[in-house]
Amino acid sequence: MCTMIAERVEIEGSGKGNDGWITISQANVSYDHPFNAPLEHALNIDFVNEALGFDARVAVELSAQSARSLIETIQNVLEQAETEGHL
């Protein structure tokens, strides 16, 4: 581990992995070396369901700027949904 910056959060939802849709119960968020993204470090999110084994994992690896943009966009969408009475 080079940065050791990692946290986990319980979540509810679904994710589409190698073998189709799986129920997601946890997100593991880290800022460390990515496996695939062409970056030295990335904001990595692993959506997992540990009860289903190691392969129950949907992974994304984002640049720091992309991650910040995503957070902002998610917040905007949720605020809009709230404003329109969907939440």
Add this chain to the structure above:
Amino acid sequence: MYRTDMYEGMLAETVVIPGVDEELINAYFARPMGAGPFPGMVVVHHLPGWDEWYRETTRKFAHHGYAALSPNLYFRTGHGTPENIAAKVRADGGVPDEQVVGDLRGALQYLKGLPYINGKVGIFGTCSGGRHAYLAACQVEGFDAVVDCWGGRVVMPPESLTTSFPVAPIDYTSQLSCPILGLFGEEDTSPSPEQVVQHEAELKKYGKTYKFHMYPGAGHGFFYYHRPNYRQQQAVEGWDKIFSFLDRYLNGK
């Protein structure tokens, strides 16, 4: 030095070795064919896990005449693709230093017990593996050389110490029992050039035999040909330095 009229053969396979507390773990083992004697190398994998690059590197050491053993430090997490297991380890916050050092002690003992070893064993690691190699070389008697390639978190602030990582590796420097070669990139942030200087000063303070190289134009992981950080010139030169260093301390050349 390989010549075109030489016989060359290699045996590479998964084996089982004793890890910490004699608990069995698996390891990838590659050695030249023949009676030897060969020096041994413990090959310590990095954060992305016990992956293909580490299998290749283990075979690279065998190609250069070493009996090379790469223990699976994530064995206790379970089994799956190297990436999925490494992702789980990352989420868990890594593997405890004490466990890793115990597994590396087991790897050393396994190699020392083989009939075709010349009595010398080195240890090599990159990234977290560089840090682990240094820890093992400080805490385990019997290594004859250590190669630390851009091992991060050798220098650790007190607030980052935990029960799994109770002591910063740099604080074990007085116990280092063999020569060390360190390869680093000037553009790396973990370890930063300042941390490398700090590490070097500690080695000097305790009169250790060391050689550190800081490569301009390179960052972290500049040997990894499958990653954008690969730097061809620095990587070729770095491997040359590794084999020269090991020749001197493990082959007596």
